[in-house]
């Protein structure tokens with residue numbers, strides 16, 4: 001037997017006798033995996049085309065409504081720390097001046113300025129337009145607007161603000177006016193210049209209660225959900241002009257507003273909100289500013305915030321490949337987890353109701 005014959009018979013033997021084809025599924029799996037890896041790599045290669053160019057805060061003019069307290073003040077401090085010029089907008093002038101002093105502590109050069117303007121962002125568009133004009137004259141065109149002025153009140157639907165006979169739904173319209181229109185007006189006032197300059201950032205501060213409707217937030221949640229519609233529509237209009245919109249969803253944050261809100265918060269709302277904990281305004285501000293600078297559409301805080309944003313992304317714009325891939329992969333898993341959360345929220349509500357009825361019955365018996 002020649003050596004050639006020997007070789008071919010070994011090959012035939014290997015092909016037909018040994019069970020190499022058992023490996024076939026694994027080989028196919030490998031090929032599929034290789035394709036997926038190549039696809040993801042390709043996506044990453046084109047990602048700079050999708051992701052916006054980061055905004056340079058150094059020397060930029062940042063307007064923060066609600067900048068005299070809480071989250072807004074922390075946002076102003078964070079931007080100042082990165083070299084920005086700040087305009088603080090709120091009503092109470094004394095509070096504004098105190099906040100200005102706090103923000104100025106974070107200066108990184110001696111050219112930086114903090115300007116205070118007192119206006120109600122929700123009552124009259126012309127007034128808002130005028131103060132924005134004044135601010136632009138003093139500190140230059142607005143590079144970033146943060147709409148943070150807002151308020152909250154929790155309570156049961158049928159128990160809120162019935163004492164005002166002229167407008168029984170006073171609270172509902174008030175929250176809509178401040179939280180929604182109070183963000184529309186300043187945004188409208190800065191958008192023309194931003195479009196002309198082909199640059200800018202607009203931030204809306206919604207809430208986790210703007211992602212899910214929660215017990216006690218029948219007035220508050222809608223005012224925060226409304227911001228999402230505004231942000232999505234505005235982003236689609238503004239993208240070709242290189243203007244990026246960020247919608248932030250903070251969890252409970254340790255501010256004067258939360259303290260005030262807690263005084264009258266139903267027990268159900270308290271117990272449900274505890275799920276995602278209480279955060280510090282500095283933590284929230286740092287994340288928000290980073291996302292706004294990068295031009296990310298949504299900004300969330302903490303693991304619950306992350307899950308909630310991935311779960312409720314819907315048709316909102318995607319600003320990075322990583323974000324899109326994460327949403328695709330995690331959607332089903334997060335919905336599964338969410339069902340357990342929803343079950344536990346329902347049982348909190350039921351338990352509180354039973355407890356209330358029992359204590360009512362006990363009171364009657366006395």
Ligand SMILES: NC(=O)C1=CN([C@@H]2O[C@H](COP(=O)(O)OP(=O)(O)OC[C@H]3O[C@@H](n4cnc5c(N)ncnc54)[C@H](OP(=O)(O)O)[C@@H]3O)[C@@H](O)[C@H]2O)C=CC1
Nearest residue numbers: 066068069070071090091092120121150207252253255257
């Ligand atoms: N704290 C929390 O748990 C969370 C808060 N948020 C949202 O974050 C935003 C800020 O909240 P937070 O920092 O806690 O609140 P604060 O009450 O601490 O600050 C609110 C700021 O808004 C200003 N403001 C209120 N009404 C008006 C108005 N009509 N015109 C102009 N400025 C106004 C206030 O100043 P002045 O009264 O002098 O006008 C103040 O500077 C709100 O939109 C809130 O809904 C979202 C999620 C969680």
Ligand SMILES: CCCCCCCCCCCCCCCC(=O)[C@@H](N)CO
Nearest residue numbers: 152207208209251252273276304307338
């Ligand atoms: C996978 C699914 C995860 C689900 C997690 C759900 C967590 C729900 C927590 C809701 C907290 C609401 C905070 C509202 C804060 C606010 O806006 C007011 N404090 C304003 O003052």
